[in-house]
Amino acid sequence: MNGLSLDSGLAAPQMRQPHTPPPKRDLHVEDVSVCFGNGGLKPSPGKRRKLVEKQDSLGTMLRRGIVEHQLGLSVNLMLLIGLSYVLFPALRDRMSAFFWLSYRSSRKAGLYDVGERDVYLVGSFIVFFTALRAFSLDYVLMPVAGWAGIDKKKVRSRFAEQSYMMTYYIIYWTWGLLLFIHETPSGVHDVRSLLVSLWSGWPYLDLSASMKVYYISQLAFWIQQIVVIHIEERRKDHMQMFTHHIITVMLLAGSYPGRHTRVGNAVLVCMDVVDFIFPLAKILRYLSMQTACDAAFAAFVVFWLASRHVAYNAILWSLYALTPNVTLHYGRYSTKDSAMLSDDAGTNMIDNLFQPILHPDAQYVSWNPPVRWMFISLLLALQCITIGWFIMICRVVMRVLRGEGADDTRSDGEDEAEDEEVDVVPAQASEPLRAMPEPEKSLPRFIEVEATGEDFTHYPKRKGSGSKRKSKGKGMSSGLNLGEHKDFLNRIGCLSDEQLAREREKRGDSMSPRPGSATDKK
Structure with missing residues (x-):
């Protein structure tokens, strides 16, 4: 049949040779290893991310290298700048901007103006905060977490991070509040007059040394935070935090050369007051002090509402309602004495917003609708993000009221779960x-x-x-x-x-x- 013999497997059943099974051998338990499948189940997102990260790409290796050597890279960069200043006298005039405040005011002794050289000091503070954070986490706060009895590495890391943030915000909120009180005019007697004072006297041509360092270092800190959330392990709320940091940097980078430092100081004070209470609540949770954690969380909710949804929106309302009808009318203002020169404000936004950097010799600067609406848009966007976070806070409040205890739903849950996941x-x-x-x-x-x-x-x-x-x-x-x-x-x-x-x-x-x-x- 087409070249096939009857001895092949196509032969009739009655003509086939009977099948003889192979001899069986003794099979013992110790001779067998078993591989278990997952029954068609997909790995969890945490496991999938771990498997992907095991494939060391160039970006992953670069990120890990930066994270592991933050302190060394920062110290070496500071040493490079310092040695360049010492060894190259011709560069000292330019390099001094990395270490000292620039633009002493010619109008009043002890005050300062703003300009392009301030960018160098911002860079110095970025490197300084990177070194300070790495040193504090690795050599101060992580050992403190161990002494406090925290065993898990992931929780120790979270304890150190929150302790660093709490310390930073306590210092800067206190500093900013003292500056705001000092800069408030004596004629302020109610909320409306206080809101009017935020915009009166613009442009603020002279800054105290303390206000200038405060504003520049705050801008540097938020730029450094953008770097941190990208080089370190990502949290579940990465995009929200990234958007928040970008908007904050845009507000600071626009209000500083735009000479709106007083209202910028007010916004920072409103935002920073809750940023040291929340880390405190998380630290208490890591220390298993749940009652104190719940009390701190209750204070956090109260201050959040008062500062970020009442005081903050009052500042936003003043920008919308009081300018330009009551105070800070549209027009050109002198860069010599802040006097209003004309009501012709123009429509250019970039040149007026960054006048000290782009046109340092200009005789006037304008307050016009594009600049005003740019600030309104950024403040509104920041408020939308805080509203989204407040919804998450309300969920935690409901858990506290049910007796389940305060817990952060934004970022810790995923990381703590990954710390205890079964290895592949x-x-x-x-x-x-x-x-x-x-x-x-x-x-x-x-x-x-x-x-x-x-x-x-x-x-x-x-x-x-x-x-x-x-x-x-x-x-x-x-x-x-x-x-x-x-x-x-x-x-x-x-x-x-x-x-x-x-x-x-x-x-x-x-x-x-x-x-x-x-x-x-x-």
């Missing part, structure tokens, strides 16, 4: 393979078994934990209830040496195979 290949699962003698070639080395929901019973998730917690496994006992399946697992060679030993101790025998088991068949 558990270390203990590979130990028996190293200890086992090399089996015969004819014996199977692995048996593929699909682990599905019908085979095992998972423990239910605990409610109110605030994070997706997974416990690390030992052998095959991680998160599984093996009680009624031990005999089945023993027959297919699933139990680890540790589990077999525990079973022997429970039964008081040598774990002899039962009749009908895999090791009893021949």
